[in-house]
Amino acid sequence: MNIIxxxxxxxxEFPKISVSGSEIxxxxxxxxxxxxxxxxxxxxxxxxxxxxxxxxxxxxLLYAVFSGxxxxxxxxxxxxxxxxxxxxxxxxxxIVTTTVGNVECTGELLSVTAGNGRLYxxxxxxxxxxxxxxxxxxxxxxxxx
Amino acid sequence: xxxxxxxGKLKRSAHLLxxxxxxxxxxxxxxxxxxxxxxxxxxxxxxxxxxxxxxxxLDETAIDDTGYEPSISVDTYFADPSDGAFYxxxxxxxxxxxxxxxxxxxxxEVLVDxxxxxxxxxxxxxxxxxxxxxxxxxxxxxxxxxxxxGNRTEGTAxxxxxxxxxxxxxxxxxxxxxL
Numbered sequence: 001m002n003i004i005x006x007x008x009x010x011x012x013e014f015p016k017i018s019v020s021g022s023e024i025x026x027x028x029x030x031x032x033x034x035x036x037x038x039x040x041x042x043x044x045x046x047x048x049x050x051x052x053x054x055x056x057x058x059x060x061l062l063y064a065v066f067s068g069x070x071x072x073x074x075x076x077x078x079x080x081x082x083x084x085x086x087x088x089x090x091x092x093x094x095i096v097t098t099t100v101g102n103v104e105c106t107g108e109l110l111s112v113t114a115g116n117g118r119l120y121x122x123x124x125x126x127x128x129x130x131x132x133x134x135x136x137x138x139x140x141x142x143x144x145x
Numbered sequence: 146x147x148x149x150x151x152x153g154k155l156k157r158s159a160h161l162l163x164x165x166x167x168x169x170x171x172x173x174x175x176x177x178x179x180x181x182x183x184x185x186x187x188x189x190x191x192x193x194x195x196x197x198x199x200x201x202x203l204d205e206t207a208i209d210d211t212g213y214e215p216s217i218s219v220d221t222y223f224a225d226p227s228d229g230a231f232y233x234x235x236x237x238x239x240x241x242x243x244x245x246x247x248x249x250x251x252x253x254e255v256l257v258d259x260x261x262x263x264x265x266x267x268x269x270x271x272x273x274x275x276x277x278x279x280x281x282x283x284x285x286x287x288x289x290x291x292x293x294x295g296n297r298t299e300g301t302a303x304x305x306x307x308x309x310x311x312x313x314x315x316x317x318x319x320x321x322x323x324l
Binding site: 055 | 157
């Protein structure tokens with residue numbers, strides 16, 4: 001699995017997502033609560049070791065559509081993002097494959113950090129159950145070229 | 146050994162450094178080469194030339210060149226049991242405070258500057274000394290120094306099946322003394 005597939009798989013294991021039965025969609029969101037969207041927004045080289053092995057960082061935006069009918073629900077929403085951020089920071093060691101040219105290189109997930117979880121948008125025609133939250137996720141991984 | 150040099154600037158991975166993880170110095174050694182450099186951003190052989198400049202009473206300058214004291218500092222080594230014998234030996238040196246011959250082995254440098262399977266190589270006895278262990282979050286680190294200890298031998302390293310010189314690091318080499 002490449003880094004996007006690995007992150008999708010990891011997020012699917014987050015208890016509050018797996019219990020809800022929600023899927024992690026890629027790029028395109030559903031407007032019903034509770035749905036999650038993972039969007040890849042960039043990948044950069046962090047450093048290269050003397051053997052040519054790379055450590056890279058992949059950036060994602062994670063969107064979540066929650067119901068936010070009252071303060072109680074909205075606190076729950078922000079708390080879920082905080083829990084997700086802490087839970088992601090404990091994840092590492094997953095095998096990541098990266099295709100370089102025609103060669104499939106293996107590596108591993110080094111760390112995941114997440115932050116900036118916040119209410120991002122409220123749909124005009126659905127101010128109760130269409131609250132869209134956003135969080136940035138950064139995944140560092142190696143590529144053994 | 147006939148030489149057919151590659152063209153263009155050599156990539157950093159063209160200079161390969163190996164440590165013999167058997168840690169067994171003998172007349173006809175059987176090497177088990179462990180490649181050095183994973184997770185290491187900067188690795189240099191510090192030659193430490195020993196040169197002393199003196200000036201006599203006639204204001205003439207003389208230079209006394211007494212050779213080199215080369216060493217290498219491998220500042221990042223993540224303790225990794227999948228490195229096999231090398232990990233076990235480094236762990237034992239560090240945790241049991243081993244000294245002397247227990248730390249002595251061979252190192253081999255290969256400069257992949259030619260086309261083909263045969264590359265020029267240099268083997269030398271060396272002492273491996275861990276500098277610390279533990280480190281910051283992210284993994285157990287055992288940084289170590291390599292102190293070259295003489296009996297340097299020039300020879301060749303055979304990378305069987307090598308077609309792309311940039312992939313030499315992926316093939317275990319066989320050292321043969323002499324050109």
